[in-house]
Amino acid sequence: MKSRQLLEAMNDLPEDLIAEGKIRRRHPLLRVLAVAVCVLLVLSSLYPFFRDRIRGVSGDEDVPGVVIDGAAYEIRSAGSSAANQAGLPDTITADMAGMQVDELEEGTVHLYLPCENQRAVYILQRPDGTYRYLLFAGDQLSQDAWVEADQMFLTYGVTSAGELASLTWDGETIRDRQTLEAVYQALLQSDACGEAAFRAELDDGQGAHPLTLEAAGGLRWTADYSVSTGVLGWYGSYYAAGAGLLP
């Protein structure tokens, strides 16, 4: 079997490649610290009440993004409006940063431990030791390409309607499970297309309005929904979910 040749050839791969894939076990003490961090995160939800006293330490940064695994990410400070809109804590502590998954000029990229199974948020540790959020800003797609709706949900760690916590539309937040299930299914079953097809065939020029979805893990993302066309747009992918998507 020819695949056996590949398997055996891999045995002699350079040691640095093999070591890169080695599982790094967390020190048991870090598990205790992780629990402590969760407690701190709950307490830090009170932070906004005191933020004005120390405003100016962090804020939105106008910096270019980075590319990880074919997707663009913005670098944002903790406490910035973008990070708040994404549902992220106002401070980043060391134990929120998990295993390193990439190394960039800007710093090392780490998993965001509070929310598993998602690729919408990573932690960037800069060379000076400080941390930033890396926020998903779209897959690098050609005008003819798109991402299916289930992949959109998977980006935020949502694998079923049950993992969708809410949606906010026109100032109103909906948490009704039947509605969320209906929206989830409608998007999954919708016809999808890329930017070129949307502009050519679906865009009625009436514009769209923000629809914010929230995953059970707390991550939030905003897509654009047009009531007139029934199309939901998300970073160059468009889903014809229907004009009656929302109640």
Add this chain to the structure above:
Amino acid sequence: MDDKGILELYAARSSQAAREAREAYGPYCQAIAENILGSEGEAEACVSGVWDAAQEQFTLRPPAILSAALGKITRRLALKRWSSSGGRRTGGEVLPVLAELEECVPPEGTSAPAEEGRLTDALAAFLRSKPMLQRMIFIRRYWYFNSVKVISRQLSLPEARVESLLRQLQQELRIYLEKEGISL
């Protein structure tokens, strides 16, 4: 004891080397062997031979990265043990991995079969051209024989994303090997 200390013991042919290496990397080698053999007992029997094999190998050529070198010995011994069963063991990940790697095999062509070492060099060059996350997923699946479920948990990615990346990498590797004129 750190890796430098263990390698010094191996260089001095000290009997303590195997003990220290086992303490530092026993679970790591056991995990590799279990992924291949699908049985804790078989894996233990396999791993017991790693430390002495390391003595022979490290005396001739000390490794740069001890964990990787011990991992290589383990993987080789475990695959040999797996093959000796006629490939009938079904508990580990070898059969699914072999099936997936078939997708990476270039179509039959006029290229001469790859000479020894050329295939490994091509694999290394291919992996180095990929982003770190994709490299990690590839190595963890096809070198360490981790299941998709385990990889998705380790990297905090949905299983569907891991599967999709693996399929993408399989296709890209096939195209890469074809372009390099490598046949199997």
